[in-house]
Amino acid sequence: MIRLGSMLPQAFLIGITDLVDLIGAEKTVKWLIRIGSELGETQGSGLEGAPEGDLNYLPMCPFSDELIRYIDMFGERPEEFKMIVDYIKEREAANKDKVECPAVSNVLCLLHHAYRVKRAEMAGQKTLHLACKSPLTGRDPAYNEEAIAEAGVTKEDVDKILEKGVCVFKFVKEE
Amino acid sequence: MDIKEADKLYKNCMKILVENQHPNGGFYASPPGTRYPFIYPRDHSICILGTISAGLLAEAKKGLEFMLASQKPSGEFSQRYDVDGNDTSYKDLQIDGNGLILYALNQYLKATGGLFFESLADRAFCEQYWEAVEKAVDFILQNKNDEVNLIHTINSIHEYPAYEHGFEIYANSTCCAGLFGAVEIGKALGKDVEEWRQQAEQVKEAILERLYSPRRRSFIKCIRVKYKSSDPIGYDAYASSVIDVDAVEYAPALFGLIDEHDLRNVNTVKRIDKLLWDEELGGLNRYPELWDRNNGGYGPWLHFTCQLSNHYTAVDNQDMAEKYLGWVVSMAHDYMMPEHISTVERFEMWLEDYTNAKILRDSKLKMIDLIREHPKWKEGFAYVTMPLIWPHAEFIIAYNNYRKKFFSKS
Numbered sequence: 001m002i003r004l005g006s007m008l009p010q011a012f013l014i015g016i017t018d019l020v021d022l023i024g025a026e027k028t029v030k031w032l033i034r035i036g037s038e039l040g041e042t043q044g045s046g047l048e049g050a051p052e053g054d055l056n057y058l059p060m061c062p063f064s065d066e067l068i069r070y071i072d073m074f075g076e077r078p079e080e081f082k083m084i085v086d087y088i089k090e091r092e093a094a095n096k097d098k099v100e101c102p103a104v105s106n107v108l109c110l111l112h113h114a115y116r117v118k119r120a121e122m123a124g125q126k127t128l129h130l131a132c133k134s135p136l137t138g139r140d141p142a143y144n145e146e147a148i149a150e151a152g153v154t155k156e157d158v159d160k161i162l163e164k165g166v167c168v169f170k171f172v173k174e175e
Numbered sequence: 176m177d178i179k180e181a182d183k184l185y186k187n188c189m190k191i192l193v194e195n196q197h198p199n200g201g202f203y204a205s206p207p208g209t210r211y212p213f214i215y216p217r218d219h220s221i222c223i224l225g226t227i228s229a230g231l232l233a234e235a236k237k238g239l240e241f242m243l244a245s246q247k248p249s250g251e252f253s254q255r256y257d258v259d260g261n262d263t264s265y266k267d268l269q270i271d272g273n274g275l276i277l278y279a280l281n282q283y284l285k286a287t288g289g290l291f292f293e294s295l296a297d298r299a300f301c302e303q304y305w306e307a308v309e310k311a312v313d314f315i316l317q318n319k320n321d322e323v324n325l326i327h328t329i330n331s332i333h334e335y336p337a338y339e340h341g342f343e344i345y346a347n348s349t350c351c352a353g354l355f356g357a358v359e360i361g362k363a364l365g366k367d368v369e370e371w372r373q374q375a376e377q378v379k380e381a382i383l384e385r386l387y388s389p390r391r392r393s394f395i396k397c398i399r400v401k402y403k404s405s406d407p408i409g410y411d412a413y414a415s416s417v418i419d420v421d422a423v424e425y426a427p428a429l430f431g432l433i434d435e436h437d438l439r440n441v442n443t444v445k446r447i448d449k450l451l452w453d454e455e456l457g458g459l460n461r462y463p464e465l466w467d468r469n470n471g472g473y474g475p476w477l478h479f480t481c482q483l484s485n486h487y488t489a490v491d492n493q494d495m496a497e498k499y500l501g502w503v504v505s506m507a508h509d510y511m512m513p514e515h516i517s518t519v520e521r522f523e524m525w526l527e528d529y530t531n532a533k534i535l536r537d538s539k540l541k542m543i544d545l546i547r548e549h550p551k552w553k554e555g556f557a558y559v560t561m562p563l564i565w566p567h568a569e570f571i572i573a574y575n576n577y578r579k580k581f582f583s584k585s
Contacts, residue, residue: 005412045262047257047261047262049265059536119262164537
């Protein structure tokens with residue numbers, strides 16, 4: 001049962017699916033990135049995650065509970081979410097700056113990445129998003145192999161951290 | 176109390192404070208390579224107060240500069256920062272940090288002025304950061320609930336929302352003291368701070384009325400409320416009170432909101448001493464064992480023991496002040512202090528609880544190794560997080576208070 005006081009996250013997720021239908025994946029992606037970035041700016045400079053050597057990781061996905069709740073209510077993840085993830089992957093494939101793209105395992109990775117990038121940028125640091133595991137399945141990680149190479153680590157290093165976390169990234173001080 | 180040992184500990188505490196201040200100004204909560212190599216506004220503020228007490232005003236100023244420059248755009252001070260002042264927090268709001276920074280800044284201002292406040296007080300520094308002061312005050316007031324005039328938080332001194340989410344005593348005492356501090360700073364700078372003064376008075380009255388239980392003759396820990404703007408709060412999802420004893424129920428007097436001799440405080444301290452003094456180990460526990468968030472095993476904390484000694488010193492009870500401070504001196508190892516002390520048996524009990532519950536995360540595994548490797552383990556003690564910088568600052572403050580009170584008489 002959804003309590004009225006906690007319906008906003010679910011309303012937001014429904015809004016994303018509606019928006020993809022109304023304006024398409026590309027514009028929805030831009031919208032999500034803009035939200036993440038704007039929220040990041042309100043919080044000021046910041047570097048998130050638990051340090052593990054030169055990398056940082058999140059032990060838990062901050063959105064997993066709401067995503068799982070959404071799927072409990074509406075069944076398998078909607079086509080619209082998949083369209084967004086596919087769009088990002090296609091865009092990534094064509095993107096010369098792939099190293100700066102997020103490793104996306106679900107629709108909210110975009111929002112999160114934009115937020116994280118903005119806060120790191122305010123701290124004078126570039127963000128490399130190396131990998132992300134789906135909070136829904138806990139399997140099939142999404143990798144950004146260019147980012148992994150630039151970070152100077154191997155996929156095996158990243159996998160080792162993914163055994164205890166869901167999202168791996170690196171902050172690099174801007175020259 | 177062994178005064179020679181106390182003096183040696185005092186000197187080493189000053190050394191520890193200075194050594195653990197990063198060149199950028201932040202005081203590590205624990206040294207690099209240990210459990211908390213970050214700057215936590217709460218610990219950091221107490222370190223600033225420790226340096227002020229020790230007369231290390233240049234270090235205090237540097238610490239304040241670091242923190243004031245690291246404020247978030249909203250006016251909040253986050254849970255923790257890296258040495259460059261970047262927010263690296265992973266926990267929700269802990270608003271006592273805002274109160275503590277303002278309180279420490281005012282203590283610094285007063286210390287720089289001393290007996291010649293008008294001519295010597297470092298007004299220029301406060302003027303330089305006046306915008307940060309305004310934002311810090313605004314942030315506190317944004318979190319004030321107008322129905323009860325108390326400040327809302329999610330975490331407070333124990334970072335334990337289960338008992339602190341709502342209107343909590345330490346958060347309210349520090350924020351109220353911080354508001355009064357901002358008022359004093361504003362007056363020294365010739366600003367109009369009447370509105371802030373009125374708001375601070377409202378919070379103080381609310382602490383004395385709503386967070387004090389006349390029948391228990393004690394301040395209470397928290398009025399649990401989920402949302403800061405719940406109105407009426409009686410309908411809030413969490414609406415309830417936490418009436419368990421907690422060492423920080425002494426906070427209203429510790430931060431100067433009421434007199435140490437005030438019966439409400441005297442009786443609160445009696446309850447704390449009665450229920451939290453550890454009969455097996457000595458020293459003061461922070462809250463009841465059954466709250467069961469006792470990383471490394473339940474046991475007494477050195478900085479809370481130092482804090483409460485200040486009460487006994489203030490009310491001229493030298494026997495009790497000695498009992499408290501003497502215990503701290505006797506438990507220091509190599510003139511350094513851990514976060515808290517437990518026994519091997521209690522440590523194993525905690526380990527069993529956390530292992531069975533599957534809540535033993537990576538950082539705790541490292542902590543466990545360090546506890547077992549510590550020389551005191553063989554004597555049956557678990558020294559948890561060694562050293563923690565905070566108790567060194569508290570000892571400086573408490574021992575200076577003790578010396579001023581009792582040594583000047585002899």
